[in-house]
Amino acid sequence: MELNNNQLLRFTTAGSVDDGKSTLIGRLLYDSKSIFEDQLASIEATSKRKGHEGVDLALFTDGLRDEREQGITIDVAYRYFTTPKRKFIIADTPGHIQYTRNMVTGASTANAAIILIDARHGVIEQTKRHAFIASLLQIPHMIVCINKMDLVDHQEAVFNDIVSQFEVFSSKLDVQDVRFIPISALNGDNVVNRSEQMNWYQGSPLLHTLETLHISSDTNKIDARFAVQTVLRPQREGFLDYRGYAGRIASGIYRVGDAVTVLPSGFTSKIASINSGEEEVSEAFAPMSVSMTLEDDIDISRGDMIVKTNNQPEMHQEFDVMLCWLNDQPARPRAKYSLMQTTNEQKAMIKEVVYQIDINTYARNTENKNLTMNAIARVTIKTTRPFMLDSYRDNRMTGSIILIDETTNETVAAGMVV
């Protein structure tokens, strides 16, 4: 099989209960022939036991036993399928209110978000919430699937009406690329195959849309950022003086000979060599994992960032982030948390809650200073050392942070630098 130039596309799916998310994923996997015989056999057996007629495609995406028993999805689950054009990773996240945290998690690495709307109900509160999170996490492409078109006689008017409802509120959001597709997940209309019931729809079916989204420019290729994960010091013949800085390029392009600055120290040097595995290369770009050597002997360790001298992030000890609280334990005002940004870790505190956002109405609340599970707020963070600041909007990899509570070691919050 010739798959050499096929790209990888990661997408999330969001919808409220019963909008047909499981059926849609099942349909994509089934029609793209990604469901294996033995999995199908096990789904058939379960369908029968539960008294369903035929195969319930939704069962394919139900992961753990508790969920199968309760009949709900409770966490992020990943699914895979490949077509002759692309490899896909689905982060399947639930749409219940208490699971904002899971949606944020699934959205963090996604190129695209599929938002499902039940054609009979139109835009509901959850739709706004899902669109908000997709825009907050800066998912580059949003695909709104209006599902169950078969239950509204495949009417164009119903579709158009929902599109305008959506556009009314999405105009307040920061979204770059939104598309709308009328589908029936159950019957497979406009999922993999073009619908014969909806000739009025001129666009592509969902799968074709996913296969052709332009994603090469989803990663920032301008601001070169390289966070050092670890230093390679091979203690062996031929490499005794070798000091390689290993990491994954967060954004931008690096070439041998580039003038670079190491942050936070500010020392400057030039790139002497770049290695990708055993192979020496003359240039490398995000998201490659490489190791670099510099012309000068500088003290560099994990958490340092190598950037191009002519394009540096600002350094600040106080800055604002949009924070999503992910833990049962509410935030403790002015408590110290461990803050991770790329491979850099330091102590930080939430100095101030500027406002919280109601994700259903997008209203700002400046009164409520308590951050509880699923809260989304603009906060001011204060760090103990200078923080290399890139806005999340410019750079999803360096503009993102997590907070860890060192009394429990849990990841309690995720933040996007404003």
Next chain:
Amino acid sequence: MSKYFLNYLDELESEAIFVLREVWAQFENPVILFSGGKDSILVTHLAHKAFYPARVPFPLLHIDTGHNFPETIEFRDRLASEKGLQLLVGSVQQSIDTGRVAEERGKNATRNILQTTTLLDTIEAQKIDCAIGGGRRDEEKARAKERFFSHRDDFGQWDPKNQRPELWNLFNGKQFEGEHFRAFPISNWTEMDVWNYLLREQIDIPSLYFAHERQVVWRNDSWIPVSDHLKLEPGEAIEIKKIRFRTLGDITITGGIESDADTLEKIVTEVAAMRQTERGNRTDDKRSESAMEDRKREGYF
């Protein structure tokens, strides 16, 4: 299209290398769980790339069921010596002899479940704080929710409902005394991806993966290899078939499939045409629909 994009295999490789380097940077005493199967061979290969020109800094830990394919053991020893890797072995036989576990009985008895205890005992005895596995999320339903950094409590257990959220490339490997982590660098690879990559990189794998003639018995819908540990049931007959194995595990329950695929190219073609998940040939997952999840909770791979 710009030339500055990675194809999907390069992107998966880059992601796995990132995870392996994070493990090395965040843990004191990490090891690679090495089963001799293609996934753990792949992880070892990726570790080589991640740390070149330095040596792979992780020892290999093999949990030896005593029910091995001889080819697996030869391969393991050769790989360790070629790459200069330290090899740690946890022995299930020893766990049985010391009464930590009891051998299962019956026709489908396996030592797969017993591995859990041996593994957790070894992790404790060797003070291992992170065991890197070749688990993939596409393998089985229960694995679909695994994190790259998967936290285990001080009983070695996984709590699927209470996992740490994992966002962007920010992996939280913090732990308390007695707890440990499992790390899964190839989480996002599918079986097909693994084969395509093995082919592309021309990675050496045990001969068992290639079609060869072997003495086998038809049992549980697959060809179980004849070995010292196999007891024939009434009605079963030994046959010689041209088969290959899709996974390598406990020899008593790992079934082969009939195949002519004797090169990596042919395997890739065959896998692409095949409509069965690879675990479908291992009888231990067939016991109940939730079997894998139950074992994972207890600290299985």
